[in-house]
Amino acid sequence: MATTSPRNRLSRRAARSRAHHTAGTGPEHDVESEFATEAQDAEISVDTALLRDVLAGAYAEERRASRELIKDERFHHVPGRTKEEQRDRTFEALKSLAGSDAVMAGLPTDQGGGGRPGAYVASFEEFVLADASLQIKAGVQWGLFGSAVLNLGTQAHHDKWLPDIWDLKIPGAFAMTETGHGSDVASIATTATYDPESQEFEIHTPHRAAWKDYLGNAAIHGRAAVVFAQLITGGVNHGVHALYVPIRNDDGQFLPGVGGEDDGHKGGLNGVDNGRLHFTHVRVPRENLLDRYGHVDPDGTYTSPIESPGRRFFTMLGTLVQGRVSLDGSSVVATRAGLAIALTYANERRQFSPVQGQPERTLLDYHRHRRRLFPYVARVLAAGFAHEELLEAYDDVFSGRTDTDDARQDLETLAAAMKATSTRLALDALQECREACGGSGFLSENRIVDLHHDMDVYATFEGDNTVLMQLVAKRLLGDHAREFARMDVGVMARWVADRATETAVNRSGLRGLSQVFRDSADPRRSVNALRDPETQRSLLTDRVRSMIGEVAENMRGAGKGSPEATAEAFDRNQHRLIEAARAHAHLLQWEAFTRALDTVEDPGTHQVLLWLRDLYGLSVIEEHLDWYLSHGRMSLMRGRMVESYVDRLVTRLRPHIMDVVDSFDLAPEHLRARIASGAEAQRQQEAADWVAAEKAAGRWPRSEKGGTNR
Amino acid sequence: MATTSPRNRLSRRAARSRAHHTAGTGPEHDVESEFATEAQDAEISVDTALLRDVLAGAYAEERRASRELIKDERFHHVPGRTKEEQRDRTFEALKSLAGSDAVMAGLPTDQGGGGRPGAYVASFEEFVLADASLQIKAGVQWGLFGSAVLNLGTQAHHDKWLPDIWDLKIPGAFAMTETGHGSDVASIATTATYDPESQEFEIHTPHRAAWKDYLGNAAIHGRAAVVFAQLITGGVNHGVHALYVPIRNDDGQFLPGVGGEDDGHKGGLNGVDNGRLHFTHVRVPRENLLDRYGHVDPDGTYTSPIESPGRRFFTMLGTLVQGRVSLDGSSVVATRAGLAIALTYANERRQFSPVQGQPERTLLDYHRHRRRLFPYVARVLAAGFAHEELLEAYDDVFSGRTDTDDARQDLETLAAAMKATSTRLALDALQECREACGGSGFLSENRIVDLHHDMDVYATFEGDNTVLMQLVAKRLLGDHAREFARMDVGVMARWVADRATETAVNRSGLRGLSQVFRDSADPRRSVNALRDPETQRSLLTDRVRSMIGEVAENMRGAGKGSPEATAEAFDRNQHRLIEAARAHAHLLQWEAFTRALDTVEDPGTHQVLLWLRDLYGLSVIEEHLDWYLSHGRMSLMRGRMVESYVDRLVTRLRPHIMDVVDSFDLAPEHLRARIASGAEAQRQQEAADWVAAEKAAGRWPRSEKGGTNR
Structure with a gap:
């Protein structure tokens, strides 16, 4: 928020007299001189073909093929249908996908697949344009159920089940979450107890809280499930392991001992048949244990390649990062x-004429409207660039190119941070989009509401965003502690907050910070500094560094106390930790954006x-401006300039924003929204033509006060 | 965000040594000494019966009767049904409401009604607990269609139509909005042209953009409509007026010249049959003009009790404030x-055990969870208290007690500000609630998603929130200009931002501000100041005052230029104006809360x-902390204490929050959410009992590392 303090007003006048463009009186004109003139602006244009390629990323070819495939309307979500109709339609669409290049890319080459995990995930992501239920149902079948057999099982499991899973002969559920334990997988209560007599495992859900819940494919279509259970052999609990368990016969009836319930209607994604499963002393052969990370011999002896039960658990869960x-x-x-x-x-769309007698303005010509929507364009670009890097990291690990423990941990942290950030972004942006379209935005024919309803659950599934951000924060705290252990206190200032991408607060960065207090009287210098990428x-x-450091300091005393005191200290700092993790994610996105920018000539x-x-950078800084100001990281003058500069940026972007939208490369078959079909412009032309004709024919009424009042 | 700057740390230590409660190391302990000890806290308890009465407000009796009535399940929304089923069900429920005390309260006594507009609106508001579609469908029938006949028509119209409207013999639509013009009602293109020959009006929608759109009751159930059109007589356009127009015969077929379209499936409220209407030279008798504010004689002569067409238009629209x-x-x-x-x-709900071997914690015992939800409790209380005052203002005007132009204008400004604020609150709070319940929150059986979907459209109907806030801001700007015209510049400091409730920045308030800079080294004084209601x-x-003053200053120069320059200046300041209006609404809510507080002994x-x-006050201040800091309204120290104090407040409120919830006085029939039924606690008990029994029987497995690892 700009100010009108006398000093500011004076500097503004000074700045204005230097500016090329002198119209207007708002404080945003302070920054005018920092820009090219509008005449120069007019020469700027976006090469949309180039930008399309930049946005499509490393798997552009696969993404385009996937988008082409889903132009077919049989893949499309149809609003307003019952969940039964939606489930049938989605299942039929899933069958059409089976065997496609997109799906086969996810199967290893030795099973006849493409063995290209990154390409596979990229193709899948595009399915959300057809129907989020289809994307998720595919994700359940191949990304969770299939991937669990692939990543937690061994060769015999692959040979036995993967082909049927990949061609959808065995639709399956991923039975991890329990009603009583959502994100806390380590505490699930379902047991798999080994019986050496029969060489079988007995799967059992001892009480209602142990029922598996929210499982896609469980309510109707699943024939088998990968069931996560506490593995008990010889009276010892070896922790959570996964077993392959058939649940229904070919007629779709539950097998003996297996039962379930439909989760019923949901806030979205009603094409996915989520349900609950319970097991009453259900027996499966010993060989059904997916035993890559934990094996049970016929006599009941347990062995694992990973000694530590904790590390073993996290390694198993880590194989499922693909979902995130x-x-x-x-x-x-x-x-x-x-x-x-x-x-x-x-x-x-045009609404209201700001000057009587002149045509109504388009919504985008209103400042507030640009302010509402353009920062989301910047954010989705940042999220997209960061996602491309995540996808690369994922492909590195899962193709086996750089499959190290460190790489896996980095990947998991990155995936947690990015998933929590972009799912939040989707909800916020879609809500803003819906409101920005007024009543039209609420009609299903304009798509946004249905898309929003589907995306809603993305914030809490595959890891609740709060829990994920906490994981990220713990990692940052751990990194901080490790750095601290190696350094004396004086070196702490060089501590690297952003270990995952190895960005240091380098000398120029620190110089930038000390600069903050020197330009406080000069708006031009403030704006120049804000535009400097090193300042951003x-x-x-x-x-990130300061918040983590602060929490670490708060916790250090508590760490020496009782476990209760440590837990208490952690809880007191939980809000701050999660904010630090969000800040970390925003930094990663900013860096990815900056790297992408450097590739564009x-x-x-x-x-x-x-x-x-x-x-992007300044809207994130603006969001947390209170922190920067109250912690002395920014002068009050510079703080006030942030808003003005953002105001100016959205105005400057106005002529180019539709080129950026064009570069999203989304066809009418992908958008399927009447208001984005050109109908609006056509209607306006028709209305304008009618008025012109009436006036020409002398039929236009006078206004009560004389003249024409419309 | 608290800091760890050396000075702050020193003061913190000083403060801590004075504190009663010395455990923990977080900066929030700075404020410890400002509170009673926890031992004293334990004696504090909420009188829930009293708080129920306070929250139920002036129309407690009507609200309770309404809630009792809608316990009946035939009024309840059933998730997952098709729009056709929902529409039928809602219409049947509406029939059951007709003739009830709640509905009759809205009819004037001379028509056999209760003549109690405030009581009527209060009763209606509760219907949202049964089904938002029912509330809105009732609002369309009696609040918009019926109210238009009542408030824009005269005695003959009342006698002819009100009884049939009130007992639902004539379901009707309120045909104001057009596809081409949403919030800009003055620009609608439908015409009502008077023909003195036949003494009829001809209603005509000349092109597609002029179709009436988003009208409840239009797709199926409406038999008539109040149609807003440009009234043309003798070649003169007298602006927008309303006419009563039959649209369907008794068989539900469109009458000649009338046509329409179904708006189809929507993002929510699918029990309401929204649709479009168009009119091709449809003729209605001269008497069908609702002529309270504009009358046409048989010979076509137009007369109005209000000279100015602009004021006439706003007066007519103002009668429809009830919806907001x-x-x-x-x-x-x-x-x-x-x-x-x-x-x-x-x-x-319990998740994760922060200390191994101890029971899992309830979600409310996590700081972040309290931080997510408790500020919304404070906000909904503030919104509720402000609403009670709005309802009183509404009843004053519409009962005729204090029906002056000024009172109407104040009411409209207040209604616009409150509607835009509380509908925003509902969306934000419900989204947070849904996410706070994890996957369970996404199931329709737990209600929140369906409630959220319905409320979504509240943000843009009956006046788009952005447009409403702009109206509020214009009023504030106008008040500012009027004050300015009467005062020399020196007196501007006493300018009263909050004219509607006549609260001045009084002397103590200004003293409080100058105090800001004196306590900067002492967290105790900072916190004391923040707790002081005069500081808040x-x-x-x-x-509010500063932002409006700033915009006024920015605009003053532009106001002397061309209309284009003025429009341009307004647009540049639009974002700021809307923020100022939001700030104004928050101030009004804070004041209403404070007044309500004063009544509780x-x-x-x-x-x-x-x-x-x-x-409430501090979470609003925290939201805009950047403004307070960058404008020098708060010291950096005090700014940092805001977060700590909010942290502490949510912890202090923990033991009492369920009493506050209890005081909402919502029965299971109103909540209809499985997760709020006690099933969760029961499931946990069952699980705990099972574990205890297994352990007692010696069947509990050892952990891999020895001991019990679950």
Whole structure:
């Protein structure tokens, strides 16, 4: 929020007299001189073909093939149908996908697949454009159920089940979550007890809280399930392991001992048949234990390649990171679709004439409307660039190229941070898009509401966002402690907050910070500093580093006390920790955006992307401006300039925003929104033509006060 | 965000040594000494019967009767049904409501009704607990269609139509909005042209953009409509007027010249049959003009009791404020329901054991969870108290007690501000509630998602929130200009931002502000100041005043230029204006909360409400902390204490929050959420009993590392 303090007003006048462009009186004109003039602006243009390629990323070919495939309407969500109709339709669509290149890419080459995990996930992410239920149902079948057999099982399991899973002969459920334990998988109560007599495991859910819950494919279509249970042999609990358990016969009836319940209607994703499963002393052969990380001999002896039960547990869970990776990517795709609809409409829709007798303005010509939507464009670009890097990290590990413990841990942290950030972004952006379209935005024919309803659950499944951010924060705290252990206190200032991407608060960053207090009287210098990527980087980095450092300091005393005191201290700092993890995720996205920017050579495209990167960085800084100010990281003058500069950026981006939307490369078959079909512009033309004809014919009524009042 | 700067740490140590309670190391312990000890806290308890009465407000009796009535399941929304089934069900429920005391209260006494507009609206607001579609369908029938005949028509219209409207013999639509013009009613394109020959009006929608759109009762059930059209007689357009137009015959077929379209499936409210209507030279008798504010004689002569066409238009629209009033109230009711569900669940649900071997914690015992939900409790209380005042203002005007132009204008401004604020609150709170319940929150059986979907449209109907906030801001700007015209510049400091409730920035308020900079080294003084209601009031007031003053200054130069320059200046300041209007609404809510607090004498209830009022004020201040800091309204130290104090408040409120929820007075028939039914606690008991029994029987497995690892 700009101010009108006398000093500021004086500097503003000084700045204005230097500016090329002198119209207007708002404080945002302080920054005018920092920009090219509008005449120069007019020469800037986006090379949309280039930007399409940049946004499509490393798997552009697979993404385009996937988008082409789902133009077929049999894959499309149809709003307003009952859950039964939606489930049937989604299952039929899933059958059509089986055997496609997209699906086969996820199967190892030795099973006849493509063995390209990154390509596979990228293709899948695009399915959300057809139907989020289809994306999730595919994710359940191949990404969770199939992946569990692949990643937790061994060769015999692969040979026996993968082909049938991949061609959908065995639809399956991923039975991990229990009603009594959502994100706390280590505490599940289902048991798999080995009986050496019969060489079988007995799967048992001892009480209602142990029922498996929210499982896709469980209510109707699943024939088998990968069931997570506490593995008990010889009276010893070896912790959570996964077993392959048939649940229904070919007629779709539950097998003996297996039961379940339908989760019923949901807030979205009603094409997925979520349900509950329970097991009463159900027996499966010893060989059904997916035993890559824990094996039971016929006599009941337990062995594992991983000594520590804790590490073993996290390693097993870590193999399932694919779900989070693909939710991150599909959130980006869905957010782009929502923004494309809202912006296309806003670019055509006219409401109110600010000057009597003149044509009504398009929504995008209103400052508030740009302020509402453009920062989300910047955010979805940042999220998209960061996702591309996540996808690369995922492919590195799961293709086996760089499958180390460290790489896996980095991947998991990155996936947790990105999934929690982009699913949040999708919900916030889609809500803003829906409201920005007014009543039209609430009609299913305009798509946004249905997309929003589906995306809603992305915030809590495959790891509740709060729990995920806590994981990220713990990792940051751990890194901090390790750095601390190796350094004396004086070196702490160089502590690297952003270990995952190895970005240090470098000397120039620190110099940037000390600079903060020197430009406090000069808005031009403030704006120049805000535009400097090193300032943005150091501000974003410093916030993560400081918050983690602060929590670490708060916790250090408590760490020496009782476990209760430690837990208490952790709880007191939980809110701050999660905020630090969010800040970390935003920094990673900013860096990914900056790296992507560096690859673009075309000047116009580079300029527009640069504005969007700045808009991203500054909208994040603006969101946390209170922190920067109250912690003395920014002068009050510079703080006030943030808002003005963001205001100016959204105005400067106005002529180019539709080119950016165009570069999302979404066809009418992907958007399927009436208001984004051109109908709005056509209607307006028709109305304008009618008025012109009436006036020409002398039929236009006078206004009560004389003249024409419409 | 608290800091760890050396000075702060020193003061913290000093403060801590003075504190009663010395455990823990977090910065929030700075404020410890400002509170009673926990031992004293234990004696505090809420008188829930008293608080129920306080929250139920002036129309407690009507609200309770309404809640009792809708316990009947035939009124309840059933999730997952098709729109056709929902529409039938809602219409049947509406028939059951016709003739009830609640409905009859809205009819004037001379038509056999109760003539109690406030009581009527209060009763209606509660219907949202049964089914938002029912509330809205009732609102369409009696609140919009019926009210238009009542408030825009004259005695003959009342006698002819009101009885049939009130007993639902004539279901009707309120045909104002057009596809081409949403919030800009003055620009609608439908015409009503008077023909003195036949003494009829000809209603005509000349093109697609002029079709009436989003009208409840239009797709199926409506037999008539109040149609808003440009009234043209003798070649002169007298602006927008309303006419009563039959649209369907008794068989439900469109009458000649009338056509329409179904708006189809929507993001919620599918029990309401929204649709489009168009009219091709449809003729109605001259008497069908609802002519309270504009009359046409048989010869075509137009007369109006209001000279100015502009004022006439706004007066007519102003009679329809009831819709906004009731959306404000029902948003409060719906938000309370969502919070009651999420908090009841969070109070029972356990996840993760922070200390190995100890029981898992309830969600409410996690700091982050309290931080997520408790500020919404404070906000819904503030919104509720403000709504009660709005309802009183509404009843004053519409009962005729104080029906002046000024009172109407104040009412409209207040209604716009409150509707925009509480509908936003409902969406934000319900989304947080849904996520706070994890996967369970996404199931329709737990209600929150369906409630959220229905409330979504409240943000844009009966006036888009952005447009409403702009109206409020324009009023504030106008008040500012009027004050300015009467005063020399020196007096501007005393300018009263909050004219509607006549609260001045009084001397103590200004003293409070100058105090800000004196306590900067002492966290205790900072916290004491934050707790002081005069500090909160002056901070909230000052922000509104300063932002409006700043925009006024920005606009003053532009106002002397061309209309284009003025429009441009307004657009540049639009974002700021809307923020100022939001700040104004928050101030009004804070004041209403404070007034309500003053009426509560019971010490325990008063204390808890005081904490909640402080939580409200400080969470609003925290939301805009960047503004307070960058504009020098708060010292950096005090700024950092805001977060700590909010942290502490939510912890202090923990033992009392369920009493507050209890005071919402919502029965299981109103909540209808499985997770809020006690099933969760029962399941946990069952699981705990099972574990205990297994252990007692010696069947509990050892952990791999020895001991019991679960």
